[in-house]
Amino acid sequence: MYWTLFLTFLRIGAFTIGGGYAMLPLIEREVVKHKWLSKEEFFDVFAVTQSLPGVFAVNISVFVGYRIRGIRGSLICALGTILPSFIIILAIALFFTQARQNSWVEKIFKGLRPAVVALIAAPCVSAIKSMKITLQMAWIPLLSAGLIWLVGVSPIWIILAAGFGGITYEYIIKRK
Amino acid sequence: MIFWQLLWVYLKIGVFGFGGGYAMLSLIQDDVVNNYHFISLQEFTDIVAISQMTPGPIGINSATYIGYTAVQNAGYSPLFCVFGSALTSFAVCLPSFILILIISVAFNRFKNNRFISSAFTGLRPATVGLIASAALMLMNTENFIDYKSYLLFGVAFVMVLKFKVHPILTILLAGAAGLILY
Numbered sequence: 001m002y003w004t005l006f007l008t009f010l011r012i013g014a015f016t017i018g019g020g021y022a023m024l025p026l027i028e029r030e031v032v033k034h035k036w037l038s039k040e041e042f043f044d045v046f047a048v049t050q051s052l053p054g055v056f057a058v059n060i061s062v063f064v065g066y067r068i069r070g071i072r073g074s075l076i077c078a079l080g081t082i083l084p085s086f087i088i089i090l091a092i093a094l095f096f097t098q099a100r101q102n103s104w105v106e107k108i109f110k111g112l113r114p115a116v117v118a119l120i121a122a123p124c125v126s127a128i129k130s131m132k133i134t135l136q137m138a139w140i141p142l143l144s145a146g147l148i149w150l151v152g153v154s155p156i157w158i159i160l161a162a163g164f165g166g167i168t169y170e171y172i173i174k175r176k
Numbered sequence: 177m178i179f180w181q182l183l184w185v186y187l188k189i190g191v192f193g194f195g196g197g198y199a200m201l202s203l204i205q206d207d208v209v210n211n212y213h214f215i216s217l218q219e220f221t222d223i224v225a226i227s228q229m230t231p232g233p234i235g236i237n238s239a240t241y242i243g244y245t246a247v248q249n250a251g252y253s254p255l256f257c258v259f260g261s262a263l264t265s266f267a268v269c270l271p272s273f274i275l276i277l278i279i280s281v282a283f284n285r286f287k288n289n290r291f292i293s294s295a296f297t298g299l300r301p302a303t304v305g306l307i308a309s310a311a312l313m314l315m316n317t318e319n320f321i322d323y324k325s326y327l328l329f330g331v332a333f334v335m336v337l338k339f340k341v342h343p344i345l346t347i348l349l350a351g352a353a354g355l356i357l358y
Binding site: 013014015016017023044047048051052053054055056057058059062063066067071074078081082084085086088089090092093094096097104106107108109110111112113114115116117118119120121122123124125126127128131133137140141142143144145146148149152154155156158159160161162163164165166167169170171 | 188190191192193194196197198201202203206210218221222224225226227228229230231232233235236237240241244245248254257258261262265268269271272273275276277279280283286287290291292293294295296297298299300301302303304305306307308309310311312313314315319320321325326328329330332333336337343344346347349350351352353354355357358
């Protein structure tokens with residue numbers, strides 16, 4: 001049982017490129033196929049995991065592991081998800097230190113870097129659409145980005161302020 | 177010394193890293209690059225690129241890589257670097273791991289908690305700002321060396337947003353363009 005859990009999450013960790021949300025359909029399929037959780041239970045777990053800090057894919061595997069086999073299950077699932085990343089990155093880190101001085105590699109990365117910035121910037125635009133951020137709400141992301149970028153405020157303060165702001169809004173302003 | 181700092185920084189990232197891998201980047205950058213100078217901004221950008229192209233969650237990939245590079249930059253041998261990467265990967269997961277164990281006990285009460293859902297009415301739009309700030313801080317002269325950089329940025333942006341080209345394919349094409357242009 002533990003071995004199956006470990007191998008399943010190892011496979012999920014090793015074969016999904018593109019981060020947490022790309023892993024989701026794979027985790028769902030495996031978990032439902034093995035009858036570890038029902039589809040409804042899985043979506044409950046998914047909904048709660050979205051409101052947690054940290055690495056999404058690891059969180060969801062910890063949650064699933066705990067529901068199936070308690071703390072030991074959660075440790076095994078987390079380890080399975082993390083291990084492939086860890087080993088692959090270590091191998092690259094060892095190799096890349098030497099490769100970095102290579103002029104070809106340097107050229108490739110000169111081209112890569114602006115594209116990486118574009119890849120980070122693009123989800124902002126799609127998030128504004130999918131979250132239905134209206135014009136009245138637009139000041140929140142604008143102010144957050146401005147404070148971090150121009151003033152040098154730590155993102156931690158922004159997160160705390162946004163959380164408390166949301167609570168104040170729902171409990172005090174909306175209630176009036 | 178550096179190991180305690182890395183542990184502290186990554187525990188903080190684990191506690192406050194709401195909104196997924198990209199929103200986490202601004203937290204990581206703030207401490208790892210700006211405050212503690214563990215790695216340079218260029219190294220950070222390269223690590224993000226590699227984390228995207230390799231399997232697994234970006235949060236773990238980048239934690240492993242940054243842990244390794246930070247210890248290496250501090251002048252330690254590879255064995256200590258491996259320890260550094262294990263430390264950061266462990267630290268980034270620990271806070272939410274403990275949180276999940278606590279939540280699991282009162283799962284159903286947590287699921288429909290109004291307090292938490294109202295915090296997220298503020299957090300959700302703010303994470304968009306966090307992601308934007310990560311992108312803005314990477315737009316500097318280390319990453320944008322000439323007009324060709326801006327061209328590559330524009331093309332990649334349109335490709336991903338408008339034509340839904342896969343991020344990995346976009347990175348590979350940009351790398352190929354770099355070989356030709358420079």
